[in-house]
Amino acid sequence: xxxxVALAMNGLVWGLIIxxxxxxxxxxxxxxxIINLAxxxxxxxxxxxxxxxxxxxxxxxxxxLIVPLLGFLLGALVERSVIQPIRxxxxxxxxATFGLSIIIQEVVRAGYxxxxxxxxxxxxxxxxxxxxxxxxYRLFAAAVSVVAIFVxxxxxxxxxxxxxxxxxxxDRDTALAMGVPARTIYMVTxxxxxxxxxxxxxxxxxxxxxDFQTGVDVLPFCFMAVIIGGLGNLPGTxxxxxxxxxxxxxxxxxxxxxxxxxxxxxxxxxxxxxRPHGLFTGATR
Amino acid sequence: MKARxxxxxxxxxxxxxxxxxxxxxxxxxxxxxxxxxxxxxxxxFAASVNILFGxxxxxxxxxxxxxxxxxFGVAIGIAKLGLGFWPALGLGMAxxxxxxxxxxxxxxxxxWHYFAIITVxxxxxxxxxxxxxxxxxxxxxxxxxxxxxMLEVGDFELSLxxxxxxxxxxxxxxxxxxxxxxxxxxxxxxxxLMAVRENDxxxxxxxxxxxxxxxxxxxxxxGFAGLAGCLFALFGRxxxxxxxxxxxxxxxxxxxxxxxxxxxxxPVVGTALLIVVxxxxxxMWEHYPILVGLVVILTVIFAPKGLMGFWNALLDRLTQPPxxxxxxxxxxxxxxxxxxxxxxGKDRP
Numbered sequence: 001x002x003x004x005v006a007l008a009m010n011g012l013v014w015g016l017i018i019x020x021x022x023x024x025x026x027x028x029x030x031x032x033x034i035i036n037l038a039x040x041x042x043x044x045x046x047x048x049x050x051x052x053x054x055x056x057x058x059x060x061x062x063x064x065l066i067v068p069l070l071g072f073l074l075g076a077l078v079e080r081s082v083i084q085p086i087r088x089x090x091x092x093x094x095x096a097t098f099g100l101s102i103i104i105q106e107v108v109r110a111g112y113x114x115x116x117x118x119x120x121x122x123x124x125x126x127x128x129x130x131x132x133x134x135x136x137y138r139l140f141a142a143a144v145s146v147v148a149i150f151v152x153x154x155x156x157x158x159x160x161x162x163x164x165x166x167x168x169x170x171d172r173d174t175a176l177a178m179g180v181p182a183r184t185i186y187m188v189t190x191x192x193x194x195x196x197x198x199x200x201x202x203x204x205x206x207x208x209x210x211d212f213q214t215g216v217d218v219l220p221f222c223f224m225a226v227i228i229g230g231l232g233n234l235p236g237t238x239x240x241x242x243x244x245x246x247x248x249x250x251x252x253x254x255x256x257x258x259x260x261x262x263x264x265x266x267x268x269x270x271x272x273x274x275r276p277h278g279l280f281t282g283a284t285r
Numbered sequence: 286m287k288a289r290x291x292x293x294x295x296x297x298x299x300x301x302x303x304x305x306x307x308x309x310x311x312x313x314x315x316x317x318x319x320x321x322x323x324x325x326x327x328x329x330f331a332a333s334v335n336i337l338f339g340x341x342x343x344x345x346x347x348x349x350x351x352x353x354x355x356x357f358g359v360a361i362g363i364a365k366l367g368l369g370f371w372p373a374l375g376l377g378m379a380x381x382x383x384x385x386x387x388x389x390x391x392x393x394x395x396x397w398h399y400f401a402i403i404t405v406x407x408x409x410x411x412x413x414x415x416x417x418x419x420x421x422x423x424x425x426x427x428x429x430x431x432x433x434x435m436l437e438v439g440d441f442e443l444s445l446x447x448x449x450x451x452x453x454x455x456x457x458x459x460x461x462x463x464x465x466x467x468x469x470x471x472x473x474x475x476x477x478l479m480a481v482r483e484n485d486x487x488x489x490x491x492x493x494x495x496x497x498x499x500x501x502x503x504x505x506x507x508g509f510a511g512l513a514g515c516l517f518a519l520f521g522r523x524x525x526x527x528x529x530x531x532x533x534x535x536x537x538x539x540x541x542x543x544x545x546x547x548x549x550x551x552p553v554v555g556t557a558l559l560i561v562v563x564x565x566x567x568x569m570w571e572h573y574p575i576l577v578g579l580v581v582i583l584t585v586i587f588a589p590k591g592l593m594g595f596w597n598a599l600l601d602r603l604t605q606p607p608x609x610x611x612x613x614x615x616x617x618x619x620x621x622x623x624x625x626x627x628x629x630g631k632d633r634p
Binding site: 015035037080085086089091092094095096098100102103105107109110127147216220223224227231256258259261262265266268269272273276 | 295344355390394395398399401402403405406407409410413414416417531532535538539542543546572574575577578579580581582585586589
């Protein structure tokens with residue numbers, strides 16, 4: 001029983017981090033029509049930047065500030081150089097972001113090295129929770145993700161920039177006619193998506209390993225969350241990410257992780273075939 | 286005029302491919318014969334992506350599944366079941382096509398993003414099964430085998446252990462497959478597929494069975510990918526689960542789009558370009574993938590219809606007087622453009 005609780009909790013924490021990353025993927029897809037195969041690598045860049053910040057300053061908390069900021073700048077740069085020329089052409093975006101993914105991974109391998117490294121969490125210790133001793137840091141990671149997700153939704157619905165973003169997504173031409181600077185909005189959206197993935201990386205760095213290949217594993221998971229949650233349904237994405245991760249955690253407590261992965265993938269294909277437009281259809285776009 | 290240039294180029298390339306073993310030998314570049322064989326095999330894999338995406342309008346990220354099935358069919362057939370050359374090849378094809386028939390029946394109920402995701406999910410399921418079924422597949426390490434003879438008559442033995450025999454075997458299989466693809470694309474069935482790609486509602490309204498067309502395209506594409514997998518297993522005397530990962534499927538998609546989706550030889554051009562670039566650069570610089578990524582991005586930005594689209598546009602410019610062009614006389618434009626454009630915004634909720 002304790003094992004089930006512990007693994008379900010791990011699933012919940014990991015699901016919330018994935019939700020943060022997948023939200024970035026979802027806004028990039030929804031607004032720019034870009035199928036971003038490099039999104040997992042944006043997450044990986046976040047973990048690697050965290051390692052570098054830690055090396056340079058020795059202060060983990062600084063990473064939570066600097067990494068998303070650097071992610072935002074990198075995102076803006078990538079949007080201007082790679083994404084802008086092919087915006088709105090989904091098939092080409094797959095190829096371009098695949099190329100981007102190759103470049104990012106190789107640059108990281110050259111600059112950071114091919115060997116996976118581990119980072120120690122900034123807060124140690126455990127806390128009794130539901131009859132088990134649970135890592136403080138994982139709870140903290142979950143809290144950071146939840147706060148970031150709430151801030152993101154608040155930004156989207158309560159600020160001018162966020163409203164503009166939703167307006168461009170809803171009807172680009174009308175938004176343009178109303179004086180919304182669409183090009184800037186595209187850049188900000190992409191940069192924000194990168195930034196959220198990078199923050200996810202900073203949060204997850206002590207939980208996973210820091211390695212130039214982690215993005216490859218994270219990417220399908222994020223896409224599944226976006227699709228199962230319903231394309232463009234942002235709260236659905238969050239719910240789907242958590243649901244997927246918790247399911248996998250619980251199943252892992254009964255069998256080995258590979259079988260658990262197979263089970264969750266089978267469940268996912270069942271959902272896709274039965275409810276192709278997401279588990280939560282009828283919710284807002 | 287344009288058709289004549291195309292035919293001349295095609296015949297020249299074919300002639301070069303046939304004399305390649307002797308040509309490379311005289312230049313002391315035998316090493317390149319294996320690379321050429323590898324390009325041929327992977328271009329067959331890319332053709333599988335092209336049948337689905339370029340002609341049926343279904344973007345699959347799961348073709349590696351059938352590639353892997355073909356590989357394991359051959360490897361397990363020879364190493365575990367003790368089959369000969371041809372029965373093992375048959376087993377590989379049967380497994381790949383059988384899997385495609387079952388997976389396709391479910392997958393083609395969905396389109397566009399949903400289809401792309403479910404093909405990834407299916408291929409991941411079998412990737413993890415292949416990883417965990419260690420006794421059968423060898424898991425991470427894979428299964429290797431020693432090559433049985435292709436033909437044995439008395440003392441005479443024909444086997445792929447001879448590099449030249451192996452090259453010609455691969456060349457003839459891939460050549461035949463491309464001829465088959467040509468026949469399919471030009472047939473009424475191929476036209477029906479393109480009608481589905483352009484507009485599935487209209488296609489169904491004129492009486493085409495959209496589900497059945499998509500399913501058959503999926504099975505045919507699965508067969509092509511499976512055949513590529515069989516050849517690759519024979520070529521490397523080896524099968525491994527790593528070739529079932531979705532990244533391999535992604536490479537097929539990239540090669541196809543770089544070469545030109547919806548064109549007959551686009552996949553060959555894209556595959557050849559990227560594999561040759563890789564082989565050339567990997568000797569010079571350890572971090573050559575950075576340059577591969579740059580080539581990919583620049584091609585997409587400057588030749589959005591792929592290299593074949595670029596070539597067609599160039600030929601049109603050169604062979605047609607300007608007046609014709611102004612009057613809309615660009616026969617190749619609409620079809621290629623459709624492949625690049627129709628994927629945009631379709632089926633968005």
